[in-house]
Amino acid sequence: xxxxxxxxxxxxxxxxxxxxxxxxxxxxxxxxxxxxxxxxxxxxxxxxxxxxxxxxxxxxxxxxxxxxxxxxxxxxxxxxxxxxxxxxxxxxxxxxxxxxxxxxxxxxxxxx
Amino acid sequence: xxxxxxxxxxxxxxxxxxxxxxxxxxxxxxxxxxxxxxxxxxxxxxxxxxxxxxxxxxxxxxxxxxxxxxxxxxxxxxxxxxxxxxxxxxxxxxxxxxxxxxxxxxxxxxxxxxxxxxxxxxxxxxxxxxxxxxxxxxxxxxxxxxxxxxxxxxxxxxxxxxxxxxxxxxxxxxxxxxxxxxxxxxxxxxxxxxxxxxxxxxxxxxxxxxxxxxxxxxxxxxxxxxxxxxxxxxxxxxxxxxxxxxxxxxxxxxxxxxxxxxxxxxxxxxxxxxxxxxxxxxxxxxxxxxxxxxxxxxxxxxxxxxxxxxxxxxxxxxxxxxxxxxxxxxxxxxxxxxxxxxxxxxxxxxxxxxxxxxxxxxxxxxxxxxxxxxxxxxxxxxxxxxxxxxxxxxxxxxxxxxxxxxxxxxxxxxxxxxxxxxxxxxxxxxxxxxxxxxxxxxxxxxxxxxxxxxxxxxxxxxxxxxxxxxxxxxxxxxxxxxxxxxxxxxxxxxxxxxxxxxxxxxxxxxxxxxxxxxxxxxxxxxxxxxxxxxxxxxxxxxxxxxxxxxxxxxxxxxxxxxxxxxxxxxxxx
Numbered sequence: 001x002x003x004x005x006x007x008x009x010x011x012x013x014x015x016x017x018x019x020x021x022x023x024x025x026x027x028x029x030x031x032x033x034x035x036x037x038x039x040x041x042x043x044x045x046x047x048x049x050x051x052x053x054x055x056x057x058x059x060x061x062x063x064x065x066x067x068x069x070x071x072x073x074x075x076x077x078x079x080x081x082x083x084x085x086x087x088x089x090x091x092x093x094x095x096x097x098x099x100x101x102x103x104x105x106x107x108x109x110x111x112x
Numbered sequence: 113x114x115x116x117x118x119x120x121x122x123x124x125x126x127x128x129x130x131x132x133x134x135x136x137x138x139x140x141x142x143x144x145x146x147x148x149x150x151x152x153x154x155x156x157x158x159x160x161x162x163x164x165x166x167x168x169x170x171x172x173x174x175x176x177x178x179x180x181x182x183x184x185x186x187x188x189x190x191x192x193x194x195x196x197x198x199x200x201x202x203x204x205x206x207x208x209x210x211x212x213x214x215x216x217x218x219x220x221x222x223x224x225x226x227x228x229x230x231x232x233x234x235x236x237x238x239x240x241x242x243x244x245x246x247x248x249x250x251x252x253x254x255x256x257x258x259x260x261x262x263x264x265x266x267x268x269x270x271x272x273x274x275x276x277x278x279x280x281x282x283x284x285x286x287x288x289x290x291x292x293x294x295x296x297x298x299x300x301x302x303x304x305x306x307x308x309x310x311x312x313x314x315x316x317x318x319x320x321x322x323x324x325x326x327x328x329x330x331x332x333x334x335x336x337x338x339x340x341x342x343x344x345x346x347x348x349x350x351x352x353x354x355x356x357x358x359x360x361x362x363x364x365x366x367x368x369x370x371x372x373x374x375x376x377x378x379x380x381x382x383x384x385x386x387x388x389x390x391x392x393x394x395x396x397x398x399x400x401x402x403x404x405x406x407x408x409x410x411x412x413x414x415x416x417x418x419x420x421x422x423x424x425x426x427x428x429x430x431x432x433x434x435x436x437x438x439x440x441x442x443x444x445x446x447x448x449x450x451x452x453x454x455x456x457x458x459x460x461x462x463x464x465x466x467x468x469x470x471x472x473x474x475x476x477x478x479x480x481x482x483x484x485x486x487x488x489x490x491x492x493x494x495x496x497x498x499x500x501x502x503x504x505x506x507x508x509x510x511x512x513x514x515x516x517x518x519x520x521x522x523x524x525x526x527x528x529x530x531x532x533x534x535x536x537x538x539x540x541x542x543x544x545x546x547x548x549x550x551x552x553x554x555x556x557x558x559x560x561x562x563x564x565x566x567x568x569x570x571x572x573x574x575x576x577x578x579x580x581x582x583x584x585x586x587x588x589x590x591x592x593x594x595x596x597x598x599x600x601x602x603x604x605x606x607x608x609x610x611x612x613x614x615x616x617x618x619x620x621x622x623x624x625x626x627x628x629x630x631x632x633x634x635x636x637x638x639x640x641x642x643x644x645x646x647x648x649x650x651x652x653x654x655x656x657x658x659x660x661x662x663x664x665x666x667x668x669x670x671x672x673x674x675x676x677x678x679x680x681x682x683x684x685x
Binding site: 005008009012013016017019020023024026027030046049050052053056057059060061062 | 145149152153156157159160161163164167168170171193204205208210211285287288289291333334337338
């Protein structure tokens with residue numbers, strides 16, 4: 001009565017059926033997760049894109065200047081490039097040159 | 113015997129053959145059963161194996177080829193921008209597509225039309241309600257408002273009307289408003305470029321292969337803003353009808369800033385018919401006046417007709433040429449060196465030099481430098497200079513910039529080429545463009561001489577551009593005061609500068625259209641406080657250029673270490 005071979009066949013069938021359904025379900029779950037993540041990514045990408053646009057708009061020179069002027073701060077003037085010294089020695093050398101020139105002028109005036 | 117024994121065997125017992133047959137039959141049946149079982153198992157195994165393989169492949173495919181599955185491909189992505197971004201040289205966004213909506217109405221779905229109109233009027237008082245009322249009587253679907261903002265969409269949404277439909281579309285946003293209006297241009301509602309860069313690079317901007325890489329321009333937003341601001345102030349100060357400025361890298365022709373005033377907000381679609389709104393730098397064609405004297409002097413030096421210090425003696429006050437009488441605005445000494453002719457901007461001196469050069473050489477120079485051809489740049493809005501008729505007295509007038517027209521872009525390009533060592537550059541707005549072979553128009557020596565003469569125009573006592581002598585930048589340049597071609601009432605005051613003249617890096621063009629004399633403005637002219645005596649470019653365009661250079665100089669120096677180091681070394685030696 002007991003047919004071992006038939007039983008074995010059915011067991012194999014059931015085993016593979018379960019495995020297949022598991023794999024299929026898993027792949028479906030993963031697909032759904034991917035789709036969900038995809039939607040999130042798109043939404044985030046959109047947010048980033050809009051945030052970048054806003055940043056570009058709000059950090060435009062025009063906006064920054066307006067914002068700056070709206071604060072009651074000291075007014076800053078651009079410093080002339082020629083007045084920027086990178087080393088103290090350079091500043092001292094120039095000062096010496098200037099003081100020498102002033103001394104020469106003073107001497108000339110005294111002579112007169 | 114044999115037969116008998118055989119007969120006995122058949123009657124009494126099963127034959128050997130029969131038994132054998134039965135055995136083999138049984139065996140074969142068993143074998144068949146076994147084979148069937150194995151076959152079934154194989155089939156089952158194969159079937160499920162195939163299924164598992166298919167799903168495994170699918171999983172592997174999902175994990176490996178992310179791009180297609182994750183929806184990043186062009187078809188599946190909901191956030192699929194139809195046009196590429198446009199950014200400036202520092203990567204700052206100038207234009208980008210965003211998702212936007214048009215609001216439309218399906219009249220069939222409106223239940224209470226009166227109530228609907230009242231609600232609409234409350235939200236949007238400026239809507240043409242009467243027109244909408246008429247359209248509601250029909251059955252045709254129609255738009256009530258194009259390109260609505262997020263706030264407006266929320267308001268319409270809150271009405272809870274089924275009849276209101278939101279049509280999604282992609283709108284182009286320009287974060288800097290009117291700052292780049294003449295360069296960037298606009299797109300229509302279907303994302304087709306209709307002007308400026310948007311039109312010129314329409315195909316490239318829509319390219320799906322380059323979707324993630326923005327179109328990089330040579331323009332600098334900060335410099336553009338400073339120049340735009342200074343020019344706008346100058347328009348008010350000198351009551352000018354328009355203004356324009358162009359900043360170019362003399363070594364490669366990269367345009368760092370292009371401003372033309374009046375400008376307009378490119379986020380709003382409007383039909384502009386006023387010609388004053390053209391791109392004055394590329395489309396405007398002008399008779400730029402004394403700016404051309406530099407070309408005459410450069411040509412005379414290049415052809416060894418004169419040297420920088422060659423003195424032209426007995427220069428007359430007036431010179432008659434055909435029916436024209438050529439004079440100088442100011443009285444100059446009768447003996448002037450070649451350098452002084454340019455520094456003092458002597459018309460008569462330029463005519464004498466041009467006569468020495470000869471018409472053929474002058475013609476060839478103008479042809480080689482593309483001065484009177486349609487300018488080459490990545491914009492559709494370009495002007496065509498008038499064709500020169502080389503009749504009597506033409507070379508004489510052309511020598512000081514009269515009777516010849518060109519666009520500011522071409523004039524600035526030629527100044528850049530004359531001061532960069534003599535290589536003719538091609539202006540461009542695109543950062544990574546294909547390299548174009550440059551041709552030599554003058555020698556290095558002549559180029560250096562021209563730069564030093566231009567410096568004298570700004571720094572010397574007799575020069576016409578002292579107000580642009582900004583400490584530390586070694587500015588050189590030439591002024592041009594002229595009447596608009598074919599319109600004597602229009603005045604064009606322009607100034608082209610190059611800096612630093614010891615090794616020129618940048619060329620700046622500033623032009624004011626119809627400026628007036630500002631009697632209230634007090635200038636710091638060589639340390640003396642004074643008011644403007646004349647309405648010449650030396651008292652307005654040069655003044656504006658000086659203010660611009662003073663402000664953009666530090667930005668340019670930051671981006672260029674050579675320039676910074678050169679200056680620091682120069683200062684302390």
